[in-house]
Amino acid sequence: MVYIVAGATGVVGSAISKELASENEVIIIGRDEEKLSALSKEIDVEYSTIDLDNTIEQREFSKIVPDDKEIKGLVNCIGSILIKPLHGTKIEEFEDVIKVNLFSSYYLLSSFARRMKNGSAIFFSSVAGTKGLSNHEAIAAAKAGLEGMARSAAASYAKDNLRVNVIAPGLLDSNMSQRLLATEQAREMSKSIYPIPKIGDFNDILPVVKWLLSDDSKWVTGQTIHVDGGLSTVKPR
Numbered sequence: 001m002v003y004i005v006a007g008a009t010g011v012v013g014s015a016i017s018k019e020l021a022s023e024n025e026v027i028i029i030g031r032d033e034e035k036l037s038a039l040s041k042e043i044d045v046e047y048s049t050i051d052l053d054n055t056i057e058q059r060e061f062s063k064i065v066p067d068d069k070e071i072k073g074l075v076n077c078i079g080s081i082l083i084k085p086l087h088g089t090k091i092e093e094f095e096d097v098i099k100v101n102l103f104s105s106y107y108l109l110s111s112f113a114r115r116m117k118n119g120s121a122i123f124f125s126s127v128a129g130t131k132g133l134s135n136h137e138a139i140a141a142a143k144a145g146l147e148g149m150a151r152s153a154a155a156s157y158a159k160d161n162l163r164v165n166v167i168a169p170g171l172l173d174s175n176m177s178q179r180l181l182a183t184e185q186a187r188e189m190s191k192s193i194y195p196i197p198k199i200g201d202f203n204d205i206l207p208v209v210k211w212l213l214s215d216d217s218k219w220v221t222g223q224t225i226h227v228d229g230g231l232s233t234v235k236p237r
C-alpha cells in the first residue's frame with residue numbers, strides 16, 4: 001500500500017510527506033530533483049520528478065508506482081499564487097496558473113485513478129475558489145475549476161470507492177506567501193480580514209488531510225472543506 005504526495009517539497013507537501021512516511025510507504029513527486037532527493041533521503045522514501053511543461057503520457061507516468069502496489073492515497077500540494085488585476089495579467093501568466101493549479105491535478109488523478117480502488121484523493125483549492133476576492137481572477141478560475149473537477153471525479157469513481165475531496169485554505173505561512181507576509185504590517189493587515197484573525201499554517205491543514213486519508217472519513221466524498229478562519233462564509237459584525 002502506497003501514498004503519493006505531489007508538491008512534496010513545498011511547506012504543506014513536506015509536512016504531509018513527513019507525517020505519512022513515519023508509518024507508510026510513500027512516493028514523493030516534485031519538480032526540483034535536488035530538493036526532492038534531499039527530502040527523500042531525510043524521510044527514507046522514493047521520489048519521482050514531474051515537468052508540467054513536458055508531461056509524458058499518463059500510462060507511462062503511472063509506472064512510478066509498481067503495478068502490484070495498491071495506491072491508498074494521492075495528495076496534490078502543487079500550487080501557485082498570482083494576485084494581479086485581470087487587465088494586467090499576461091496570457092502566459094494566466095496559462096501558467098491554470099497549468100500549476102488545475103492541470104497538475106487532472107494529470108495526477110487521470111494517471112492514478114484507475115489504480116485507487118478504496119483510496120482517497122485530496123486536492124488543494126483556496127478561499128478564492130469560493131469567494132470573489134479582487135485581483136484573484138486567474139487563481140479563482142483555476143481553483144474553482146479544480147473544485148468542479150473533483151466533484152465530478154468523486155461521482156465517476158464512487159463505484160470503485162475512490163473518494164475525491166478538496167481542502168480550501170485561507171492564507172498560509174508557506175513559500176508562495178512569503179512576499180505577501182514579508183512585514184509585520186502586512187501580516188497584521190492579512191490577519192484582520194479573517195473572522196478568526198490568524199495566518200494559517202500547515203498545522204491547520206495536516207489533521208484534515210489525515211482525516212480525509214483515513215477510514216474515519218469513509219462516507220465523505222465530493223466535498224470542499226474550507227480551512228480559512230471563516231473567510232469564505234462568515235461575516236462577523
Ligand SMILES: NC(=O)c1ccc[n+]([C@@H]2O[C@H](COP(=O)([O-])OP(=O)(O)OC[C@H]3O[C@@H](n4cnc5c(N)ncnc54)[C@H](OP(=O)(O)O)[C@@H]3O)[C@@H](O)[C@H]2O)c1
Binds near residue numbers: 127170
Ligand atoms: N500558502 C497559501 O497561502 C495557500 C493558500 C490557499 C491555497 N494554497 C494551496 O495549498 C497548496 C500547498 O501550497 P503551500 O502553501 O505548501 O505552498 P508552497 O510551499 O509554495 O508549495 C507549493 C508547491 O508547488 C510546487 N510547484 C509550484 N509550481 C510548480 C510547477 N510548475 N511544477 C511543479 N511543482 C510546482 C512547489 O515546488 P518547489 O518546492 O519546487 O517550489 C511546491 O512544492 C497549493 O495547492 C496552494 O495553491 C496555499
